[in-house]
């Protein structure tokens with residue numbers, strides 16, 4: 001397990017996997033291979049990050065053994081003293097760092113947090129207004145094949161064709177026409193700042209509730225580098241594993257008046273017992289996110305995102321909306337390579353150990369399985385310690401791979417350089 005990673009980390013990983021190895025060598029081998037894969041690739045997937053060792057340790061705690069249906073102080077089982085304490089810690093910290101009146105830290109993931117809000121205040125057939133997934137929205141914002149688009153009547157807004165920014169006038173017109181019960185803002189692939197106050201005004205004007213899904217930008221919101229939806233939105237939902245750098249999970253928050261219905265929607269509405277080991281890890285991640293260094297980390301994510309955008313723009317790439325305000329950017333491959341789809345481009349980059357995902361670009365003609373874009377995000381490389389200089393070099397490598405049409409010799413050479421950078425910047 002030494003293989004290019006620091007001895008202290010190798011020792012730490014061994015401690016985790018040795019116990020698994022005694023019982024299940026096959027599974028242990030896979031776990032170790034994943035540790036190495038993460039160490040030896042540069043990860044530009046905008047929705048991923050590396051949780052700290054403290055967060056990872058919490059996910060492996062004894063709390064994985066405990067059932068605690070209910071809420072702190074109101075459980076259905078006994079023996080919940082530690083469960084109560086850890087959940088209350090996580091609740092208090094979530095309310096503090098996000099500035100919300102109420103928080104439920106039990107949703108297993110971001111989708112469950114969104115589902116809880118819908119289940120709390122909507123009836124089947126009610127109208128929701130959310131961002132079109134092909135323009136950057138998430139599937140839980142009303143995609144037909146998702147529960148959100150089949151249980152509810154979903155209307156979609158999108159981007160302005162010229163500016164490639166959210167068309168707020170379209171949002172307003174659709175809201176006034178369809179009178180949704182809930183407006184959903186927030187995105188999975190939108191490189192610009194979202195104006196939560198403007199969404200709030202539209203929601204008020206048409207008598208809708210507002211939900212802000214900050215899954216992607218939560219870390220930037222906490223760091224004060226993106227405006228907060230806490231005032232404007234009735235509900236704020238998030239994942240905890242993206243820019244926030246916590247464990248895989250979700251949090252649903254709301255104004256005090258919705259606290260009871262939201263809590264009941266999570267349990268007994270949608271879930272059984274909370275995953276307390278994840279709740280514990282959320283508590284730890286929220287402490288990390290409230291340190292002054294986290295603000296610097298958030299700024300470094302954005303600086304790297306700007307550096308990557310500058311490098312790619314300088315090399316003639318077309319970026320959706322012309323750049324980025326946050327942790328991600330979207331390359332429209334049609335600009336430089338009309339024949340190249342996102343699936344092929346991501347595969348070439350993976351052979352050079354650079355991990356990205358294909359992504360639809362607004363008004364894409366290609367199916368989502370191929371797509372005309374690549375989504376690149378900087379949270380994970382920033383956690384490794386890469387700065388703007390290294391990120392620009394990485395942008396150059398991306399161009400080298402794509403412009404060579406994935407030539408084997410180029411991918412091999414770039415892979416060598418990527419491995420050197422991975423060794424210089426190990427996952428902490």
Ligand SMILES: Cc1ncc(COP(=O)(O)O)c(C=O)c1O
Pocket residue numbers: 047109110111112114137138140186187188213214215216239249250
């Ligand atoms: C905006 C947004 N909301 C919700 C989710 C769902 O999160 P999860 O995959 O944890 O269910 C995501 C995940 O990418 C997302 O980007």
